[in-house]
Every structure is written in structure tokens, then in C-alpha cells.
Amino acid sequence: AIETHGLSRTYERGEDNAVDALVDVDLAVEAGERIGIMGTSGSGKSTLLNLLGTLDQPTTGTVWLDGIDPSTLDDDARSRLRNRKIGFVFQQFNLIPRMTAEQNVALALIPRGVDRATRHERAREVLADVGLGDRIDHHPNELSGGQQQRVAVARALVTEPPILLADEPTGQVDTETSERLMDLFADLNEQLGLTIVIVTHDPTVEDHVDRTVHLSDGHVVDEASYAGA
């Protein structure tokens, strides 16, 4: 499903201010696997996830999505690849303020050429799956933080993508709601073979993944040398 080789990302900020956010990351995720990514704040987790999701370009190294290197594609082809293969849950949600929960979720189905009635029907179904059946007509500013996060999760899942990349999808919700979301991911993994890469600070998520990759200052560290393990 996803593979990286020698992946690095440096943010240039003029003079000698550059930040090496990610250094020399080799990663292989099989189709249907569930991988956790943990690490201290600022260790490069979101940077890695953005590169895996083709939302950013590596400084050096390569990413392969089902054998395709996105950097060889033009912008249109790259966003078509992304729309077909990846559901993304952003750390800061990125919901559209003037749209309702239902509209925000249905929007994700437009690139798939799904008709309007079906888009909205599927949006309502997935919102019910994340426990928001009674908030479908609320705008983001009429929802709590955790509810907004669940709308973002619903939007990522509504297209039934083969790969889910989720950046702390349970960071704003309570333990009970978090378990409910993780169970939903597990069902989709078992029934549809969904490949899952999830960034988290929550140690209980380790119970829901096959293995966990630990990042420290942009480097992948093995379990033993990771101070926080």
C-alpha cells in the first residue's frame, strides 16, 4: 500500500534557520495493516503523514502509493490519485465554516462523481456512525470541539478509501467516544481491508494497531531506544 525510502523533509526559513522535520525515514505499510505513529510534540508525525498523503513533497527520498511515485505526476493526476486512494483526517479538522456537517461530509464525494441525493444520504449514514445523527444540520461553530473532529473523521471515511491517514483523530474526544471511533476503524479494516496509519498521543490506541512507529526529532527510533516507550 505505502512505502518510503530515505524520506526527509526540511523546512527552509532563510539564512541558517532551516528545520529538519523528518530525516531518512524508511517505512513499509502493507495493504490492510494498521500502523500507529507516536512521538513527542514536534517530532515530525504530521510532517510524515502529509508526505504519505501526497499533501506535501519530500526534500529528499521517495514515497510510493501502491507502486506509484506521486512526485512523477502533475498536480491534477496527483490529486486524482489522492482522492481515489486516501481519506485524510487533519489535526486541525479543516472544516468549511459556512457549510453544515452534512454538507462538509457530502462534499468529499463530489470528486467521485456521486449524484447529490446519494452524496447526502451517505453523509448522513457516516455521521450517524460517528454518533452525530442529531447534529447533521449544525455548522462547525455550532458544534463542540470533539463533534467537529468527528465530522472530519466522517468526511475521511465517506469515500470508502483504501487508505486512512488520521492525525490524532481522537485527540479532542473522551475515552468512550474514542473507543467508539477506534471500533469503527477496526470494523472497516476487517470488512473492507482498510489500511490505517494513525498518529496519536493516546497509549490505549496501541491496543488497536498492529505495530507502532516511534519518531524522535524526525528520526524513526526503534522501541528499545525510545525514551518514552
Next chain:
Amino acid sequence: AIETHGLSRTYERGEDNAVDALVDVDLAVEAGERIGIMGTSGSGKSTLLNLLGTLDQPTTGTVWLDGIDPSTLDDDARSRLRNRKIGFVFQQFNLIPRMTAEQNVALALIPRGVDRATRHERAREVLADVGLGDRIDHHPNELSGGQQQRVAVARALVTEPPILLADEPTGQVDTETSERLMDLFADLNEQLGLTIVIVTHDPTVEDHVDRTVHLSDGHVVDEASYAGA
């Protein structure tokens, strides 16, 4: 420090769509106390915190801040009261995108009439306290999610307010960074008598507060009747 009596908040949405976010909450927080607020997603935690912080007005009931009822003041007097007494950490950070971390934090000292050089010096000190000494000239979009959150915490603390109202201040950071923030709050509580009200989903925060208030569907429930306790 803070007291509420019969506090309720209903969000009107036309027709029969109203949401009773908070119902009949009686709460008393002594000066220097540390209180946690927990509850499932959508149970009214942020609504309660916004009312305690005079950022919103109750539908019924009263809030007293050191004996003053903010609803009896005009807008200017209410924001002066807020600036003098409260440091607020928002759930969604609310940083100013075109300002650096240092500028975002220094800005909070302008209503206090502090001169520019001192504002920036104090901003750098508090940013170092939250572990961001090497990111002071980064804009929010050049910071990770957890780093942005820590800038928001620094901005709430830089004015050395008597009361800190924090809405999931450690939701975006790892366990280690979270402990560091909670220790910082504990130091300020012991040394300056800081009163702390903290909304959280993190059960380990219970070790850092004197008592925890549990909300369920807008109601305060006692420990025993709270399903998740």
C-alpha cells in the same frame, strides 16, 4: 474566586431546534483551588468554561467573579474585568496567523499597559517555560499542533492572571509534554496561588487537581452516578 448559581445556556436555532447545552449548574471554586471538568464530547464543558470566563452570557442563572456579576457591566468594563482576572486557553487555540509565537504571546500584555521591550522579554520567558525557546520566531503555520497549543498556553499565563481557564490544554501533546505543562500549572498554583479550572479528557489530569466536576448532557452529575467514572 468563581461562583455560579442555576447557570443554564440554551443555543436557539429557530423553530424547535434549541440545544440545552448547560442546565442548572451550581459551582463554587475557591481562590487557589484546582478543579477538573470532565464529560463526554458535547456534554457542555466548553460552554461552561466560556460562561465562567465572561466570553458568553448565560440564558438563566448567574456567574460571580470575585463577587462581581459580569452581566451587570457594559462591554468595556466586562473585558477589563476579564483581562485583569482571567487567562484563557481556547480549545482551538485562536492564534493570530500573521504573528510569530513571541508576538502572539506579547500581545496579551498590551491591555496591561506593559512597555514593548518588557512585553517581548516576558513572552520569550514564558515560551521557554513551555519548551518553545527555539520556536519564538515561528508563525502558527510553521509550528506543529502541539507547539501551537503551547503558544496558546503561554499567552494565557504571560499576564500572570489570578484565574486560569484551560480547555483541554494538553489535548494535542504527548504524555511527557503534558506532564511538563501540568507541572508548570502546579508551580504557579503553589507560588502565585493561581486558581485553575481545566477541561480535560485525560484521566491522568485527575492527579493534578483537587476535585473533578463531571458533566453529562449539560448537567453536573455526582461521581457515583457518572457512568464513565
